[in-house]
Amino acid sequence: MQVKRVTSESIDDYLKAIYRLGGEQQRRVGSSELAERLEVAPASITNMLQKLAAERRPLIDYERGRGVRLSNAGRKRALEIVRHHRLIETFLFEVLGYPIEELHDEAERLEHFISEHFEARVAAKLGNPERDPHGHCIPAMDGSMPSSHLVSCNCSR
Template structure:
């Protein structure tokens, strides 16, 4: 059984690659809050286990076996997040930290029961796709709201889930996943106006917009 910390590395490499970033020693150290020396040590171990390939300048990539484990942990994480919101009354800003702890602890049996109880869901409370049991994962958008053009109509697909304060602000603004909005002007360059279906304008900061992923809406 792989240690929790090794599982966290595989997950971090997966998410950096998904963001089109290189999983370098420094990037992993920052993401996992550890020293560069510990990253080097762990990557060596994971390479010996044939879970990652590591090249100093390219950073780490997952082997098919490493990716399978990363997706399994991500499946646990996202099912737990959904279970906590749907069945236990947690709000969407409270579940990420809980899921980070619980994702390593649950058995396959527990995972199957949560999935069945929730009707085999495909997305978590933040709009992120839940990998299937076979390790398939739906594609998700990498386009953020701050890059969309004035006048375009977009649907919010997902919101980055690590920062609880940001999630609360996004919920207060009514910008939940699946919401369709129209992009307005950028009055001062640092903020963006968007219109919800009710025609009400919302003024949002660039920082918030950078954490909201969107797709074109018909």
């Protein structure tokens, strides 16, 4: 019997989905809501949430029946992935001339694999943008959101 290894990309996708669904208010997200967002069976969601909650340094706060929210470590990682995604979209659009409708899928593939050094170089090349081409806030390298976030950035995507 082969045991399926949980990839860091899968973990990142879960953390990012919990962040987006829970918002800045960090509300608890239900398993069914998460299953719908990730297009995964509810049993698979429960399995992954139990694994993430059992980590030595838990990335989530999970109680069956009460939902899930990110721990401080999980929120930090989720915002790092959101930053990667949005910087990649901006780079693809502004530097490589990708059409806006192709940005998301391409960034989804690349967001897990860039180094912090590459991230810093891309951000500098782009002039440290606060928003991506869709108008969504780009978290700062320290995980904070730009001051304009409270007024005009849409961070639900």
